Every structure is written in C-alpha cells, then in structure tokens.
Amino acid sequence: MHNQEAPAEHPQLTIGMDIGGTNLRAAVIDADGTIVDLEKLPTPSEAPALEDTIVRVVDTLRARHPQVAAVGLAIAGFLAPDLRTVRFAPHLPWEDVDVVARLENRIKLPIVVEHDANAAAIGEHHRGAAQGGGTWALFAIGTGVGGALMHNGELYRGSFGTAPEFGHITVVPGGRACPCGKRGCLERYCSGSALQLAAHDRIAERAYPESVLFTRFHRQPEEISGRHIVKAARDGDKLGLEILRDVGEWLGRGLAMVQDILDPELIVLGGGVSADADLFLETARAEMA
Incomplete structure (x- = not known):
C-alpha cells in the first residue's frame, strides 16, 4: 500500500x-x-x-x-x-x-x-518603511491629502474615528474653498487637485506666457491635469517647476505643523503625488528647517 x-x-x-x-x-x-x-x-x-x-x-x-x-x-x-x-x-x-x-x-x-x-499605514507598519513600534505619521498625497498616526503599532483614530485629517488643517485663513466646507485647507495647496488649481490661477494671471502649459491650455484650462504639470516640470518648463516648488513649500509647512504638535520619530509620504516627490521634497525639507 x-x-x-x-x-x-x-x-x-x-x-x-x-x-x-x-x-x-x-x-x-x-x-x-x-x-x-x-x-x-x-x-x-x-x-x-x-x-x-x-x-x-x-x-x-x-x-x-x-x-x-x-x-x-x-x-x-x-x-x-x-x-x-x-x-x-x-x-x-x-x-x-x-x-x-x-x-x-x-x-x-x-x-x-x-x-x-x-x-496605507497598516501596510507600512507590517511591510514598509515604518516596521516596528514608536510614534510615526503618514501623509497620503493624492487627489487630496489624507493622514494617519500610529503609536506602538496602534492606529490613533480620535474620539469620533476621523483623526488625523492632516489635509484639512487650515493653512491659509479665508483661502481656497475646500469640498469639506472650510477654506484654506492644506490639501487645496498640496495635492493633485492643488496642482490643477495652481495652474488655473497662473494661467489666468498670464504668468509665464511662454510656458507650454500656458500655450496649450490657456483657452481650456479645465483640461489641464496633474500629469501635464509634472511632465512640464520634468521637461524644465518654468511654470511647471514653480507650481511644484509651491507644492513643496506648502507640504513643508504642513509637515512642520505635524512635527511640532505630535513629535513623531518618522513621517512617511504616500499617495500618487508622492511618486514625483523628487520634484518638491527638497523644497519641503527646506521649509521644515
């Protein structure tokens, strides 16, 4: 057998x-x-x-x-x-x-x-950049800006389950309207949608009329996307580079606020926009200094 x-x-x-x-x-x-x-x-x-x-x-x-x-x-x-x-x-x-x-x-x-x-924070904790314990924060930069906070392997959710919404920290009192109902939220200045808003503003101001972004989209600015802006910046377009520098400045200010309030040992950047962080991370770090 x-x-x-x-x-x-x-x-x-x-x-x-x-x-x-x-x-x-x-x-x-x-x-x-x-x-x-x-x-x-x-x-x-x-x-x-x-x-x-x-x-x-x-x-x-x-x-x-x-x-x-x-x-x-x-x-x-x-x-x-x-x-x-x-x-x-x-x-x-x-x-x-x-x-x-x-x-x-x-x-x-x-x-x-x-x-x-x-x-995303759970994934980073188990298999990514934040394995182990300690206190650390995550910024998820995509269409908007999301946030997460972990302490000794546990998520902090706040009293009503919505913390921490880093993207809805007010950075410009009375600034751009946010879909959340407030004005001047960080995600209106530092996100994929913020890239488009900044491009609309610059095109309306006729800034950098020689820019490929201006020449291509000044008649239909609503058609511009974050990918158009990133590509222009990578090609050395002055308007594209300025918009990404602005995103870096606002990101640095938001990160500095989180650093001052929470004192995390690590901040992880995630989300689709972070894939192009080489275009704005140096500016963000300088703003935090």
Whole structure:
C-alpha cells in the first residue's frame, strides 16, 4: 500500500481596493502580502456607477482567482466608527452611506472598510518603511491629502474615528474653498487637485506666457491635469517647476505643523503625488528647517 500525499490546498487570496478621487486600484494579494494581480480604472463620479465598478472589478478578479476569500476597501473619506459608513468624502460620491450594506449582497464575500491613509499605514507598519513600534505619521498625497498616526503599532483614530485629517488643517485663513466646507485647507495647496488649481490661477494671471502649459491650455484650462504639470516640470518648463516648488513649500509647512504638535520619530509620504516627490521634497525639507 502506497501513501499518497494529500493535494495541496489552494492558498486563500484577498482583494484589496484603493478607492481614490481619481483612480480605483484593486490588487489580489496572497497570505505573504505578495500582489499577484492588478486592475486600475478611473473612479466614476456617481455613486451607482462607482458601486457597479467595484462589483465588476471584484467579479473580474474572482474569475481569474476563484480562491479569493474577502475584500478590503480603502476609501478616501471620513468614516463612521462602525467602519462601514462613509460620512463624507470630498472626492467621492458617498455621504452617510453604509458601503458594506450597498455591496455585500452583490459581492457575497466578507467586506472590510478602512480609511485609505489608515490602510496605507497598516501596510507600512507590517511591510514598509515604518516596521516596528514608536510614534510615526503618514501623509497620503493624492487627489487630496489624507493622514494617519500610529503609536506602538496602534492606529490613533480620535474620539469620533476621523483623526488625523492632516489635509484639512487650515493653512491659509479665508483661502481656497475646500469640498469639506472650510477654506484654506492644506490639501487645496498640496495635492493633485492643488496642482490643477495652481495652474488655473497662473494661467489666468498670464504668468509665464511662454510656458507650454500656458500655450496649450490657456483657452481650456479645465483640461489641464496633474500629469501635464509634472511632465512640464520634468521637461524644465518654468511654470511647471514653480507650481511644484509651491507644492513643496506648502507640504513643508504642513509637515512642520505635524512635527511640532505630535513629535513623531518618522513621517512617511504616500499617495500618487508622492511618486514625483523628487520634484518638491527638497523644497519641503527646506521649509521644515
């Protein structure tokens, strides 16, 4: 009689989805944290379309990976303490919406919801730049600015579950209007949307009329995107470089405030805009000094 080895069980997989104001990214992840599949789509601006897109992406990934056992949603917005309900999301079409209730009957898998910056902080704590204990902060710079704070491996959420919203620190009293209802929030001066706002202002002022950004977009400034501005800066365009320097200055001021108030041993930069940090990080560090 021969002993036969039992067939190896298929490892369980998880779908992690980052729902930002500009893009929706979904990854299939194994138990070791390795990404085995990816999908990326623009984020729809209407709630039904966004929910349909989430379900469609999950269905697509599950068709390729049937062993997916759960879904995690990282959402750029203010979450209720139940970690199900989006109270308000400046760049997403949900307000006082129980996202789990909207999706669970369609996805039919366990769904976990977390604030996007907190989710990023958990990842950095376990596998990234902030492994270990201590007190440290994360700035997630994307369409807006999110924040997270960890102390000895635990997230700090505040009394009502929304802390810390670094992007909504007031840096310019009476400044640019923010979708949160206030004026002069940091994310209106230091984010992907801030790049566009700054470009609109400079083009209206006819600053640097020789700039490729001015010549291409002065008739339709609403079509300019953060990627256009970054490319112009990398090509040496004076207007593009000035806008990125301004972002660096505002980022440095925001980081200095967090440093003064919280005294973290480390600040981690994340989010889509941070991929181009070489264009503004030196300015930010100088502003912090």
